[in-house]
């Protein structure tokens with residue numbers, strides 16, 4: 763049985779839904795404004811992304827017969843929650859500045875310590891944002907190394923802003939830094955490379 767209907771799999775989830783808080787909506791509108799002159803671009807997001815450009819990689823790492831069966835059931839991890847319960851987010855990229863920003867509201871199913879965002883969930887969205895920043899340049903990217911400093915806990919269901927910046931490219935290696943700030947920009951919660 764597939765986990766999602768065809769309709770859900772092909773829906774773009776990087777748009778507001780009724781579970782979004784006022785804070786997330788406001789940030790979304792601010793970034794959509796920045797997209798108007800073409801410097802920033804909103805990145806659509808699906809439960810299953812097409813494997814375009816990955817076929818060589820898949821052939822090298824995956825068993826083709828298992829792959830066929832898996833494909834119908836697979837979902838992007840960050841899009842595998844019901845609306846409002848997990849990661850509610852939208853990414854925006856600025857290719858000239860080699861930056862990707864992710865605005866995120868972490869839902870109640872991402873709890874670690876009571877009332878706080880789970881550290882693994884924070885790492886997940888950092889990995890996805892920094893990975894997307896590298897993927898704007900590389901075709902297929904894998905994380906080789908992820909260093910993180912958790913500076914201040916993130917209250918569950920609050921809104922945060924991730925800022926990923928490509929620092930340098932060395933052959934096929936990309937070095938990306940990423941910070942997580944509170945929605946109002948006052949608190950640095952996490953920094954990673």
Ligand SMILES: CCCCCC/C=C\CCCCCCCC(=O)SCCNC(=O)CCNC(=O)[C@H](O)C(C)(C)COP(=O)(O)OP(=O)(O)OC[C@H]1O[C@@H](n2cnc3c(N)ncnc32)[C@H](O)[C@@H]1OP(=O)(O)O
Nearest residue numbers: 811812813814815816889890893894897904905906907935
């Ligand atoms: C088109 C599809 C769209 C899909 C939907 C889009 C949605 C999101 C967008 C992207 C988001 C992605 C974010 C998620 C990314 C992940 O989490 S991937 C999963 C976790 N990672 C892995 O499973 C990787 C496992 N590791 C490997 O496969 C390999 O180790 C490697 C590929 C990383 C490297 O191996 P290899 O290719 O054999 O290279 P090496 O010769 O070993 O090394 C090359 C250079 O890299 C340096 N290096 C290797 N490992 C590390 C490390 N851990 N730390 C630092 N540096 C490392 C190594 O020293 C070599 O450097 P030099 O060339 O010698 O300078």
